[in-house]
Amino acid sequence: MITQICGRFRFPEEVEATAVSYLKRFYLKNTVMDWHPKNVMLTAVFLATKTTNNPISLEAYTNHIPKTAASDVLDLEFLVAQSLRFEFAVWHAHRALWGMWLDLQSLPDTPLDFATSQSHIYDSALASVRNSRLTDAELVYTPSQVALASLYLADRDLALKWLRSKEDKLRSGTDTPPDVLASVEAIAEIITKRGHAPDVEAVREVDRRLKLCKNPEKVVGSKAYLARKAEEDKKAEDKRNKKAVDVQKAVTEGDPFGESLDKPKLGLVDYDDDDDDDD
Numbered sequence: 001m002i003t004q005i006c007g008r009f010r011f012p013e014e015v016e017a018t019a020v021s022y023l024k025r026f027y028l029k030n031t032v033m034d035w036h037p038k039n040v041m042l043t044a045v046f047l048a049t050k051t052t053n054n055p056i057s058l059e060a061y062t063n064h065i066p067k068t069a070a071s072d073v074l075d076l077e078f079l080v081a082q083s084l085r086f087e088f089a090v091w092h093a094h095r096a097l098w099g100m101w102l103d104l105q106s107l108p109d110t111p112l113d114f115a116t117s118q119s120h121i122y123d124s125a126l127a128s129v130r131n132s133r134l135t136d137a138e139l140v141y142t143p144s145q146v147a148l149a150s151l152y153l154a155d156r157d158l159a160l161k162w163l164r165s166k167e168d169k170l171r172s173g174t175d176t177p178p179d180v181l182a183s184v185e186a187i188a189e190i191i192t193k194r195g196h197a198p199d200v201e202a203v204r205e206v207d208r209r210l211k212l213c214k215n216p217e218k219v220v221g222s223k224a225y226l227a228r229k230a231e232e233d234k235k236a237e238d239k240r241n242k243k244a245v246d247v248q249k250a251v252t253e254g255d256p257f258g259e260s261l262d263k264p265k266l267g268l269v270d271y272d273d274d275d276d277d278d279d
Contacts, residue, residue: 001038005045008064011054017092019048020133022084028139029083034215035076042068043076051088093129093138096147097122100162107165124154131195137187148180149187159184 002023006016022044023037042065049056062068081088101122105114128150132138137146152159163180216224 001041002045005041005065009056009061011045011049012052013094014052014092015045015048015054017094017133018052018090019045021090021092021138022048022080024136024139026080026083030079032210033213035079036210036214039072039076040080043073043080046073047077047080047088091143093132093143093146093150094126096144097125097129097150100144100147100151101125103165104158104162107161118158121151121155121158125150128153128191128195132187132191134196135190135194137190141183141187145180145183146187149184149191152184153188153191 002016002019005011006019019041023041026035026040026044027037046056046058046061049061058070058073062070062073101115104110111117125147129147132146132150137149141149148159148163151162160181
């Protein structure tokens with residue numbers, strides 16, 4: 001759904017990748033039984049447009065999404081930001097892939113027309129990067145590892161060529177270089193097996209189960225929701241009343257800004273103490 005929303009508004013790839021990352025990280029701390037993914041996705045995309053410097057007005061955003069009100073987006077915005085621990089910057093695999101592609105063009109034995117004649121390899125690798133967003137690879141591996149695995153799936157020899165060009169840096173500070181290829185093959189297997197959109201019927205079945213399992217206190221309009229809302233409003237009202245009573249009491253009984261501070265007593269200072277030590 002995030003891909004469809006970003007396609008509708010023609011958001012850049014940075015927005016889509018960031019929104020997907022926000023969605024995954026949100027559910028590391030929350031459960032779908034409390035917060036439905038559909039509502040969280042809308043908020044994640046809107047938040048991603050702001051954090052990636054591609055802002056859109058809330059009115060323009062909600063008007064182009066059927067059955068969506070501004071409150072559907074804003075009500076969860078602080079919760080999503082809080083779940084992200086307000087860490088909004090995300091480093092993406094598609095940017096790492098672009099860096100690798102530029103590196104390959106700068107190698108001594110690379111033909112001059114490499115970028116144009118082999119562009120299909122980059123397109124295939126980029127497609128694998130996009131498929132990796134449908135897995136949990138980015139939560140386990142670094143963006144550069146995911147990018148290299150995607151290049152590995154597109155052209156194994158080209159990926160190994162890039163890896164060999166970095167052998168000196170891999171060996172620096174250690175006797176044996178890290179087994180990068182093992183991680184790359186593991187990521188490639190994850191992308192191949194899990195990097196595809198779920199079946200529509202499977203999604204509908206999960207949605208039906210969520211409606212049965214969802215926490216009733218989070219369902220707007222339910223009795224449990226209204227009871228919890230009334231309790232929260234009552235606590236807030238009691239807190240406001242107590243504060244008003246305390247302020248009124250302070251005004252009637254004394255200074256509303258509190259009692260005055262006592263002036264500190266001045267002590268005696270021996271200015272000749274240093275002179276005595278010199279004698």
